[in-house]
Amino acid sequence: MNRKRALVSDTFKVKKRKTGSEKFGVVDDHGDGQGDIKSTIMDLMTLFPRKLFNDAVPQIVLKHQLYSIHDKTMVDKEVNKLRESGSLLMFQLGFDAEAFGLVFASDYKAKVLAGEEGKVTRATVEKFLEKVVSKCTDLSFSKDKMLREFLFTDSEITQLVKSGVLTVRDAGSWWLSIPNTGKFIKYFIQGRKAVLGMVKKSKYGEVLKDDLEQRRTTSHVKFHIKYHISDIVGAELVESVPTTSGTLLRYVDS
Amino acid sequence: MLGFLTARQAGLDDPLRLRRAESTRRVLNLKLNPDRDVDRIHGNGINSIDIETIEGRYMLSGGADGVIVIYDLENYSGKPQYTCKAVCTVGRSNRHVHKFSVETVLWYPYDTGMFVSSSFDKTMKVWDTETLKPAEVFEFESNIYNHHLSPIARKHSLIAVGTKNPKIQLCDLKSGSKIHVLQGHKAEVLSVRWSPRYEHILATASADSKVKVWDVRRASGSLFSLDQDNGDKSKSSSEAVNTAHNGRVNGLSFTSDGLFLLTTGTDDRMRLWNSATGENTLVNYGKVCNESRKGLQFTVSQGCSPEFVFVPCGSSVAVYVLHTGELVTMLRGHYNNVDCCKFHPDHQELYSGGKDGNILAWVPVLRASDMEEESDQKNKARI
Numbered sequence: 283m284n285r286k287r288a289l290v291s292d293t294f295k296v297k298k299r300k301t302g303s304e305k306f307g308v309v310d311d312h313g314d315g316q317g318d319i320k321s322t323i324m325d326l327m328t329l330f331p332r333k334l335f336n337d338a339v340p341q342i343v344l345k346h347q348l349y350s351i352h353d354k355t356m357v358d359k360e361v362n363k364l365r366e367s368g369s370l371l372m373f374q375l376g377f378d379a380e381a382f383g384l385v386f387a388s389d390y391k392a393k394v395l396a397g398e399e400g401k402v403t404r405a406t407v408e409k410f411l412e413k414v415v416s417k418c419t420d421l422s423f424s425k426d427k428m429l430r431e432f433l434f435t436d437s438e439i440t441q442l443v444k445s446g447v448l449t450v451r452d453a454g455s456w457w458l459s460i461p462n463t464g465k466f467i468k469y470f471i472q473g474r475k476a477v478l479g480m481v482k483k484s485k486y487g488e489v490l491k492d493d494l495e496q497r498r499t500t501s502h503v504k505f506h507i508k509y510h511i512s513d514i515v516g517a518e519l520v521e522s523v524p525t526t527s528g529t530l531l532r533y534v535d536s
Numbered sequence: 537m538l539g540f541l542t543a544r545q546a547g548l549d550d551p552l553r554l555r556r557a558e559s560t561r562r563v564l565n566l567k568l569n570p571d572r573d574v575d576r577i578h579g580n581g582i583n584s585i586d587i588e589t590i591e592g593r594y595m596l597s598g599g600a601d602g603v604i605v606i607y608d609l610e611n612y613s614g615k616p617q618y619t620c621k622a623v624c625t626v627g628r629s630n631r632h633v634h635k636f637s638v639e640t641v642l643w644y645p646y647d648t649g650m651f652v653s654s655s656f657d658k659t660m661k662v663w664d665t666e667t668l669k670p671a672e673v674f675e676f677e678s679n680i681y682n683h684h685l686s687p688i689a690r691k692h693s694l695i696a697v698g699t700k701n702p703k704i705q706l707c708d709l710k711s712g713s714k715i716h717v718l719q720g721h722k723a724e725v726l727s728v729r730w731s732p733r734y735e736h737i738l739a740t741a742s743a744d745s746k747v748k749v750w751d752v753r754r755a756s757g758s759l760f761s762l763d764q765d766n767g768d769k770s771k772s773s774s775e776a777v778n779t780a781h782n783g784r785v786n787g788l789s790f791t792s793d794g795l796f797l798l799t800t801g802t803d804d805r806m807r808l809w810n811s812a813t814g815e816n817t818l819v820n821y822g823k824v825c826n827e828s829r830k831g832l833q834f835t836v837s838q839g840c841s842p843e844f845v846f847v848p849c850g851s852s853v854a855v856y857v858l859h860t861g862e863l864v865t866m867l868r869g870h871y872n873n874v875d876c877c878k879f880h881p882d883h884q885e886l887y888s889g890g891k892d893g894n895i896l897a898w899v900p901v902l903r904a905s906d907m908e909e910e911s912d913q914k915n916k917a918r919i
């Protein structure tokens with residue numbers, strides 16, 4: 283549609299763009315389009331340490347980490363689109379009702395099958411991946427659904443739980459999950475607490491983002507500090523304030 | 537802006553476009569202005585504000601001390617510096633004053649001769665503005681959190697009342713009796729709102745995390761209950777299925793065209809719903825701090841493009857763009873928690889009241905007066 287006249291909302295661009303040099307102040311790049319979100323996901327995934335888990339876990343990015351970089355509503359829409367197309371999978375990680383983990387479908391399948399090499403449960407898991415994961419974009423499954431729609435027997439479901447692909451949610455329903463993520467979640471929560479503590483203990487409870495990235499991390503923080511920073515900013519555990527010397531992260535007391 | 541003016545002049549644009557553009561520009565420049573003040577009458581926190589829709593001149597406020605005050609918002613003094621004076625007060629010395637805190641005050645939608653107030657003393661009083669005596673008193677068995685009159689009703693004159701009891705009462709102004717009960721909620725009802733589009737549609741929010749939409753003509757239960765996952769049962773834990781929020785839902789507001797409904801909850805989220813289908817539009821506003829145990833009064837702008845939502849957030853008022861969820865600004869100025877806010881659609885002003893007992897007026901400040909103008913005025917005064 284050819285717009286001859288500008289929209290009223292475009293004239294008053296709600297967030298005034300900084301014109302001219304971006305030498306000081308953070309370059310706040312509001313990217314649009316699916317390509318940018320996907321590339322952001324891939325960037326964040328490179329921050330994920332694979333060696334720590336001996337390559338058993340696929341690279342996980344949390345949905346709220348994307349909120350720190352792009353507009354929230356757009357992130358939600360794009361993530362849903364990618365899920366519908368089948369290239370991205372979303373999981374409920376369990377430690378927070380709102381923390382969703384995103385994994386590329388190809389990655390996930392490869393890792394799960396690699397983990398199942400030589401195990402008795404391999405055939406069932408393969409069947410599950412083919413039938414369920416490729417077609418259904420749900421986060422959880424109820425017993426009814428498993429038995430009727432996908433024609434899994436009770437013993438097969440037990441095998442799936444044993445292999446780690448399903449986790450118990452409550453009586454008769456299961457979350458879709460990633461096997462061997464116990465360690466990941468433990469280190470993640472530890473690291474998050476440590477980084478948050480670093481911000482809290484600073485003078486006035488605030489620290490420049492660039493400064494925080496340069497700091498030496500304690501042994502509690504196993505991941506790259508940028509991974510944790512995008513997590514705490516996206517989850518709104520710290521407030522991100524733009525200043526002339528860069529972005530300032532201020533601890534939010536709540 | 538000049539583009540809009542020229543287009544209007546030449547007839548290229550609809551007159552409404554210029555009006556919308558100017559309203560939006562004014563809302564984006566809301567600030568605390570030392571020139572505009574509201575008389576401080578309340579000694580305690582202010583729980584509810586209402587501005588009448590007929591002239592936009594009188595404002596009602598209800599406080600935690602049971603006092604109700606009416607202010608005149610119009611500035612006829614000729615000077616830019618103006619304090620909104622209190623026209624009359626239902627103070628502690630009035631024989632009919634509420635015994636406990638007044639939770640909601642509302643003007644009668646058609647004229648300022650009448651207003652309705654409800655309070656924690658379990659009564660709802662319909663007052664005559666002229667004599668400041670209650671024309672009607674409705675008694676209830678438990679604390680009243682919120683009540684609302686339909687702004688467009690022609691066929692009925694019902695007041696919907698939300699109390700600590702999970703049943704919602706409908707009281708009739710014409711007959712003075714409680715004629716209908718809506719059952720369906722399982723915990724106290726914190727907020728009720730009539731739709732500004734259809735006079736029989738009512739939305740109610742409750743501490744059981746559910747928001748239900750009712751058609752009062754229907755004898756059987758609600759039309760539908762708002763579901764935050766849009767029927768996607770997999771997202772939340774199985775107890776949280778079919779809930780609007782993951783905590784108590786304490787604020788409700790329809791947009792002025794009645795097409796969308798906004799809800800806020802103690803899970804620190806605000807959600808925008810399509811009011812016809814009950815679908816969650818999934819606009820993400822981020823964390824909207826909400827610690828209120830009672831209802832929260834928030835408001836949506838009118839006549840701007842894009843529309844803005846003003847939500848009390850701790851001790852400041854957060855302004856979000858309605859359909860994209862972007863945070864425009866935080867209006868800081870109160871000393872304590874803000875409980876209520878109201879938008880004046882004709883002047884694009886925002887009035888907010890809070891626990892510090894102040895009502896602050898946020899006025900669009902577009903241009904600081906120049907030095908020349910001030911000295912001009914001084915010269916004129918001398919002459």
